[in-house]
Amino acid sequence: MSDMISLDAAELARRIHAREVSSVEVTRAHLQRIEAVDGPSDGSAGPDGVHAFLHVDADGALAAAEAADRAIAEGGPVSPLAGVPVALKDNLTTTDMPTTCASRILDGWRPPYDATVVARLRAAGLVPLGKTNLDEFAMGSSTENSAFGPTRNPWDLTRVPGGSGGGSSASVAAGEAPLALGSDTGGSIRQPGAVTGTVGVKPTYGTVSRYGLVAFSSSLDQIGPCARSVLDAALLHEVVGGHDRCDQTSVNAPLPPVVEAALAGARGDLAGVRVGVVGELSGEGYQPGVLAAFTDAVRTLGELGAEVVEVSCPSFSYALPAYYLIAPSEASSNLARFDAMRYGLRVGDDGERSTDEVMSLTREAGFGAEVKRRIMIGTHALSAGSYDALYGKAQKARTLIVRDFTAAFETCDVLVSPTTPTTAFAIGERVDDPLAMYLADLCTIPANLAGNAALSVPCGTSPDDGLPVGLQVMAPALADDRAYRVAAAYETARSSTPDAAPRIPELRALETTR
């Protein structure tokens, strides 16, 4: 295994900028790693491949790397991550690669425009490697809802990598990419981060442009970074974040200083920081090993000088049902445009059938079961007879959750919880039980509903199964830097402990079988 694929993005950038190594060499190493461990992008390698990627653009990546090397050689100013490879969740539009959202319905679509975040990555000289797997239209918690086969957890290939952004997190965990972008609607960056032992950040709603993110639930979706270190996540966050006039929900305010916060946190001092442990996000239904790792993490925070207090957020119990009304409602509308008329799949157009029939047949064939389930739930929740009792009530619950956060942040600087109640579950284990699947997002959903910042940072492994556990740190809106500071301090402290997990799984079996 090449040394380069295990290095942090910050270290890769340092070496590339010092011209100790070229971006082309770094990019090639990652392409080789993908080749070695990912399996074919259609998932046909079966259980042998991680299958993090739906599309790899080796030529494009090498060309971008060459351009970065040239810019660096010319000695001009380059951005802090210039030359570093990055993987993109396949619900971000790209002009040079397909965008499928892991759905058959977008078959053959090539977007004519780059998402704002993609354009910013390119402008900053990062090197897009390819597009990563996800639950179809980001609907799911395991990446099993992909039309192109599941992604596997690099720590245990029989298990899921979480979801919806399992591909992005798994690619980072497996050393296929040092960085990736994901999108987090109910936990789709943080929960995969937790179960793959990587860092995942959901920035404050509106601080990273959604222009070019294929919408699942517009009021909840937020793009954010996936990385193997808190500092790396912060560096990527600063590249993609900030106001964008193409997104009117984008906040016209300076981005919180997240890189500075990550650097400050890494010095290890949390004196005076008030950390609230959310009582409602632990206890019954949580895997004992997850709670054990979480308790250890809280103890560590205390040792770093933080003042740890218990807080109660009683309305969080409404978060899951509210989310599963609001998100499907918005999705039912957002996904109406996939109708075979202008792009993507078209089924049944035999010259005899009516437009309505072609639309119906296409949607029947093009959407997977979970997407259809949510479109139906959302259509029902918005219909005249149900609106007040379902969508309307969910919005009221959302207001209560916002109030709980506001109250908690009066006494705490950050809130902490496990990121997800269990470690990675087995592939297939929950596919027939949507409610059990939905529980994976229990801890992450409140931050989406309230719009505030939250991240997941690895907190060791569960003693009962040896799999990664995530610590969720939540901060008020536009105070993302607080979460970074606490996470960086914790990360530094844990990395010096003897039980710190290896940063990249060996994946030896896979490499030898291929």
Added chain:
Amino acid sequence: MTAVSTPGVEAAPYTVEEVCEHFDPVMGLEVHVELNTATKMFCGCANAFGAEPNTNICPVCLGLPGSLPRVNGAAVESAIKIGLALNCRVRERSGFARKNYFYPDMPKNFQISQYEDPIVFDGYLDVPLDDGGTWRVEIERAHMEEDTGKSLHVGGATGRIHGADYSLLDYNRSGVPLIEIVTKPIVGARDRAPMVARAYVTALRDILRGLGVSDVRMDQGSMRCDANVSLTPKGSPVFGTRTETKNVNSLRSVERAVRYEMGRQAGVLLSGGTVRQETRHFDEQSGTTSPGRAKETLADYRYFPEPDLPPLEPGSAWVESLRAGLPERPWERRARIQTEWSLSDEELRDLVNANALDLVADTVEAGAPPEAARSWWVSYLLQQANKREVTLPELSITPAQVARVIALVAEGTLTNKLARQVVDGVLEGEGDPDEVVAGRGLAVVSDESALTAAVDEALAAQPAVAEKIRAGKTKAAGAIVGAVMKATRGQADAARVQELVLERCR
């Protein structure tokens, strides 16, 4: 009871007077107006009529996955101005909503509109009627929304989607800003209902034109009217079942459609039938309506707040500045101008019909006397416009230039005849009036000694005529004046020449 019949028109079975013996008509008028902003409602694409299909499009107005709308501030400004002109209240915080339904000309399969909180609401318009009266039409609301694309159904008999061989879609219109202006139920108009409907739409058109917010071309679809009509049996507290007539594309059609629906519904009701709640199409040729799709179940558009757009909060300072800048109501302005310029009704009508009112007003504004300004525009300039087959506003001369020509005549630099040549020069693109005067050498010869010399020369050339004049036959002076005018190529003031001739023969 006899039906009124007009040749070539399938008459409604009852006249409005007959209808009103049994029923009170209730109308609700919904007018869609395309704004003439430079760009579309939610993207930067050009808002232009008549471009090559699918050329003014982008990811946003095509509703491509990942694209997001952003509000056109100019459209919001227009919406507020319209609301203020209709005496509406402006909502401090309003929002957009999604109206969800599937149709191929709507690329997102939802329309961004406004639902529970339209930007302006609760207004009225005092509409001048043809009979000299005024009718107050109460305005429920006016809200912003995006237009759909346009379908062209090829093949088949009806031009509708059913039976067509194939359909073509043009998304140039997709995302064009629309304002929908909805009246409250118009009750009590009785047999004047068709006239009130027409007068309201006319007044609305004039107001919107005066605001400059729309082209208000019903023939091009930039203004469209849907007429809801129902009949309430006399004495009943409950409104009858309404129909919504679409495709009403001229002011005259508004009146005809309402009249026809009143008569038709009365026929149905008086023969014991029930009116179906449905959309009907107006046929311009026959003046009748025919059923469109029946609204058997109320469509459920599943409105919900548009999550991609933050609420609109037009500050009161902005609203008040827009209110202060509102133009006079067109008919009030016309009445004022008629008095100020002492115009007869006929003269005023000619001005309005020739599209000349603004031009004359601007010419007066530029310093010309109203009578001269009016006369120039409705006579010589109108002839020139007709000759060139353009409208008066399209003529390439500005009110300021016309005012300058009038001033040159007044100060004696030009005669009327010369002035027309100057105007010709301006229309030919030779520059401002002063430039044309200089360029063509058209100024009146006002040099008295030169004129006197010319007169003497003419008298010397025609001694017999000169003798007659000296003998008191002043009429003979015309020949000398003609000769002088010829010698000066028309650039002398004939009246002055006449005086000089008489002086020199005294």
